[in-house]
Amino acid sequence: MKLIVLKNNLVEGLNSVEGSVGGNSNLPILKNVFLGTDSNNIILTSTNLELATKYFLSGKIIEAGSVTVPFLIFNNIIKNLNTERITLEKKGKYLHVSTDNYEASIYSQESKNFPIIPLIQNKKDSIKINTSTFKNALTNVIVASQYSDIRPEISGVLINFQDKRLTFVATDSFRLAEIILGLDQLKSNFEEVSAIIPLSTASELLRIVSGQKDSEVEIFIDPNQILFKTSTQYIISRLIDGKFPDYRAIIPKQTETEVSINRQEVIDAVKLTKVFAGRASDITISVGENKKFLEIHSADSALGENRYKVPVKLRGEKFSVAFNWRYLLDGLKIYKSEEVVLGVNDSNHPVTIKSTDEPLSLYVVMPIKT
Amino acid sequence: MEQKEIWKSVLGEIELQISKPNFLTWFKQSQLINKNEKDGTVLVSLPNNFAKEWVKNRYHKIILGSLRSLDGSIKNIDYVVVSQNPAVIQSNQKRGQVSKTIANPQPTLIELKIDPKTNLNPRYTMDSFVVGSSNELAYAAVQAVTKDVGKKYNPLFIHGGVGLGKTHLLQAAGNEIKKTYQEGVNVLYVTSEKFINDVVWAIRNRRMEDVKKRYRNIDVLVIDDIQFIGGKTATELEFFYTFNVLYENNKQIIISSDRPPAAIPTLEERLRSRFEGGMTVDVSYPDYEMRLAILKTKVQEQGWSVEEKILESVATKVQRNIRELEGVLNKVVFYEQYKGEKMNTKKLEEIINETTQVTSKNITATAVIKIVSDFFEVSPDDLMGRSRKSEVVKPRQICMYLLRDILKLSYPHIGEKLGNRDHTTAIHACEKINRDINQKPSLNQRIMLIKERVYKDSG
Numbered sequence: 001m002k003l004i005v006l007k008n009n010l011v012e013g014l015n016s017v018e019g020s021v022g023g024n025s026n027l028p029i030l031k032n033v034f035l036g037t038d039s040n041n042i043i044l045t046s047t048n049l050e051l052a053t054k055y056f057l058s059g060k061i062i063e064a065g066s067v068t069v070p071f072l073i074f075n076n077i078i079k080n081l082n083t084e085r086i087t088l089e090k091k092g093k094y095l096h097v098s099t100d101n102y103e104a105s106i107y108s109q110e111s112k113n114f115p116i117i118p119l120i121q122n123k124k125d126s127i128k129i130n131t132s133t134f135k136n137a138l139t140n141v142i143v144a145s146q147y148s149d150i151r152p153e154i155s156g157v158l159i160n161f162q163d164k165r166l167t168f169v170a171t172d173s174f175r176l177a178e179i180i181l182g183l184d185q186l187k188s189n190f191e192e193v194s195a196i197i198p199l200s201t202a203s204e205l206l207r208i209v210s211g212q213k214d215s216e217v218e219i220f221i222d223p224n225q226i227l228f229k230t231s232t233q234y235i236i237s238r239l240i241d242g243k244f245p246d247y248r249a250i251i252p253k254q255t256e257t258e259v260s261i262n263r264q265e266v267i268d269a270v271k272l273t274k275v276f277a278g279r280a281s282d283i284t285i286s287v288g289e290n291k292k293f294l295e296i297h298s299a300d301s302a303l304g305e306n307r308y309k310v311p312v313k314l315r316g317e318k319f320s321v322a323f324n325w326r327y328l329l330d331g332l333k334i335y336k337s338e339e340v341v342l343g344v345n346d347s348n349h350p351v352t353i354k355s356t357d358e359p360l361s362l363y364v365v366m367p368i369k370t
Numbered sequence: 371m372e373q374k375e376i377w378k379s380v381l382g383e384i385e386l387q388i389s390k391p392n393f394l395t396w397f398k399q400s401q402l403i404n405k406n407e408k409d410g411t412v413l414v415s416l417p418n419n420f421a422k423e424w425v426k427n428r429y430h431k432i433i434l435g436s437l438r439s440l441d442g443s444i445k446n447i448d449y450v451v452v453s454q455n456p457a458v459i460q461s462n463q464k465r466g467q468v469s470k471t472i473a474n475p476q477p478t479l480i481e482l483k484i485d486p487k488t489n490l491n492p493r494y495t496m497d498s499f500v501v502g503s504s505n506e507l508a509y510a511a512v513q514a515v516t517k518d519v520g521k522k523y524n525p526l527f528i529h530g531g532v533g534l535g536k537t538h539l540l541q542a543a544g545n546e547i548k549k550t551y552q553e554g555v556n557v558l559y560v561t562s563e564k565f566i567n568d569v570v571w572a573i574r575n576r577r578m579e580d581v582k583k584r585y586r587n588i589d590v591l592v593i594d595d596i597q598f599i600g601g602k603t604a605t606e607l608e609f610f611y612t613f614n615v616l617y618e619n620n621k622q623i624i625i626s627s628d629r630p631p632a633a634i635p636t637l638e639e640r641l642r643s644r645f646e647g648g649m650t651v652d653v654s655y656p657d658y659e660m661r662l663a664i665l666k667t668k669v670q671e672q673g674w675s676v677e678e679k680i681l682e683s684v685a686t687k688v689q690r691n692i693r694e695l696e697g698v699l700n701k702v703v704f705y706e707q708y709k710g711e712k713m714n715t716k717k718l719e720e721i722i723n724e725t726t727q728v729t730s731k732n733i734t735a736t737a738v739i740k741i742v743s744d745f746f747e748v749s750p751d752d753l754m755g756r757s758r759k760s761e762v763v764k765p766r767q768i769c770m771y772l773l774r775d776i777l778k779l780s781y782p783h784i785g786e787k788l789g790n791r792d793h794t795t796a797i798h799a800c801e802k803i804n805r806d807i808n809q810k811p812s813l814n815q816r817i818m819l820i821k822e823r824v825y826k827d828s829g
Contacts, residue, residue: 025395026391026394026395027391027392027394027395028391047420049395049418049421115424116423116427117423224418224419224451224453225419238453239453
């Protein structure tokens with residue numbers, strides 16, 4: 001095998017496969033990166049047996065072949081090179097990396113021992129979304145997700161295509177975020193499909209697609225695995241086996257009290273008032289008798305207390321609920337519009353955060369009992 | 371040879387031919403799940419797609435070779451992915467501890483499975499309720515109520531011992547009514563503890579009106595374990611008012627308790643008479659056939675495969691409590707499926723003892739005698755004496771039965787403890803009570819109460 005590639009291309013490729021390089025597993029070869037050729041493409045692959053990334057690298061193939069070398073060593077060398085062109089050649093048991101003024105030979109392992117990346121069976125149906133739309137949806141729901149040993153079925157992001165809408169949902173059982181995309185934002189020839197992507201895969205996806213603007217990601221789904229295909233890479237992941245809870249049941253159908261708030265102002269207020277939040281990270285938001293101000297308040301008997309007043313529009317009665325300020329902040333941050341609406345029933349029931357400008361996003365959070 | 375055995379020896383052979391890391395990574399969770407006798411194809415399950423691809427491409431020949439040397443009729447192998455979340459099994463065991471260690475004031479978005487409006491758990495349905503002679507009356511009453519809400523039997527009072535399916539019936543009634551009338555009726559299921567908490571909360575926050583509104587705006591009120599309400603005066607009063615409002619408006623009320631209204635000592639007279647004014651039905655201990663039917667239903671529901679023989683012996687040995695019955699079954703299945711242990715009589719015995727026995731370390735024979743004599747208001751000396759008056763004989767027999775049942779004392783020892791009687795007297799007493807207990811609910815009730823005291827005093 002002999003290849004000539006540009007440094008920047010190779011660095012980009014290594015960056016995108018980095019996340020799925022295996023850690024401490026039984027199989028040492030998982031710490032390697034696979035480098036090989038397939039007709040006219042140069043391919044970089046890594047996998048930890050949950051997730052695999054395949055990157056298509058542009059470059060000149062002088063002689064076809066394949067090799068696998070430890071990712072860390074290879075990555076360290078390539079990153080620190082300062083020339084543009086790099087020649088990669090397999091000689092005997094070694095991979096030679098050479099530039100005009102540098103030469104290294106890395107001890108390689110037989111590439112036939114590298115795991116085979118499984119293929120998707122159903123190649124016919126797919127969902128196509130613009131990368132930045134996909135990225136936004138995923139970023140916004142992933143805040144509500146958290147890894148849990150106890151409930152693997154919610155340690156991930158549910159993507160569900162049904163009734164011509166694609167829904168992204170995540171919850172850690174304290175709060176829940178949902179983003180809906182309509183057919184104007186995507187193409188799908190699935191009738192109905194649903195899959196739970198592991199949290200680690202979702203964050204890896206975010207990392208990979210965040211560099212790509214104005215391209216498309218195509219999603220293929222099998223019963224137990226999923227493929228995300230972009231112009232330069234394939235990301236293949238296992239799916240979480242389990243049934244996502246019927247989350248619609250917990251979204252309040254209506255809310256007695258609705259408060260319109262200036263989003264940025266409340267974000268700033270929460271960031272400021274949280275300094276006195278106690279061990280439960282609790283801050284209280286309330287609207288008093290005069291119904292003109294939202295008061296954000298936190299107190300700690302040992303440290304002190306503070307309150308912040310934000311003018312609001314209120315429909316309904318006065319109320320007072322306490323939140324974990326992080327959960328509240330996460331919910332406010334998923335929106336972009338200037339104004340958002342808090343929907344409150346009482347301090348024992350979930351509170352919704354919505355925006356009239358972004359009707360397809362929803363955030364639900366459970367208040368803290370005080 | 372059994373499939374498991376075959377696969378074990380295949381794995382043994384493969385282990386010799388490939389490196390340990392490779393073996394662990396690809397074969398650790400593999401299983402031979404099925405053999406098609408017709409065309410000689412076996413089905414091998416692997417934990418993920420990577421393993422499937424790898425095993426199929428690299429080890430197919432080795433596996434086929436060693437399978438054929440063990441069983442010549444095997445012609446081909448198919449591979450499938452059966453994903454296992456190893457975390458699930460572990461965490462199920464851990465769960466109990468975890469929830470205790472984390473004292474988090476942040477409540478969750480309500481248990482996602484339970485309908486937040488009605489509090490009903492959809493798991494309980496009328497269809498999944500196993501009906502037998504011990505509960506057919508209760509079942510029929512519930513059915514009548516679901517057909518004719520609020521008119522026929524109101525209130526419906528179901529009583530019976532722990533773990534006999536009261537909650538199942540109650541929840542099923544709620545679910546059934548909900549199903550039939552859809553949004554038309556408001557059903558609310560609460561445990562009496564929840565009701566008490568609500569009242570306490572309301573008093574503390576001066577929000578009694580909220581509670582009144584919540585409980586009086588419903589069409590079907592289902593209250594579980596009402597006996598706990600006894601003695602809590604304010605709650606009882608509030609419940610009494612709620613009850614009256616609902617009752618006068620022909621709203622259905624369904625109540626359960628572990629004893630009949632008359633036997634709840636702290637219950638106010640006016641509430642008692644109201645409970646008794648409707649329909650009172652009891653669920654009692656299931657007979658052998660019913661216990662077996664319950665086990666079979668459960669096995670079928672979960673799609674387990676458990677030998678008939680084992681089900682039969684579980685049904686024979688666990689008699690008093692359906693929950694324990696299911697608990698033992700769960701354990702049996704756990705041992706067989708996850709630990710791969712074969713069940714035998716001895717192992718089964720161990721499991722049953724583990725599940726059903728309350729620690730009787732601190733209980734002494736003297737303590738039991740004392741509690742029984744206190745309960746029946748006779749002196750311990752009378753119990754040990756020679757009198758054969760019926761007011762002494764009965765307690766004495768119950769005492770013997772309890773010594774046998776709780777402490778597992780030998781018959782001669784029991785005789786000796788109660789005034790140097792012959793062991794045959796003890797045997798007779800135990801058999802008699804054992805027989806009567808199934809026929810006389812009142813006796814059963816008493817024995818339950820005494821047992822409760824015994825365990826409480828020693829705990």
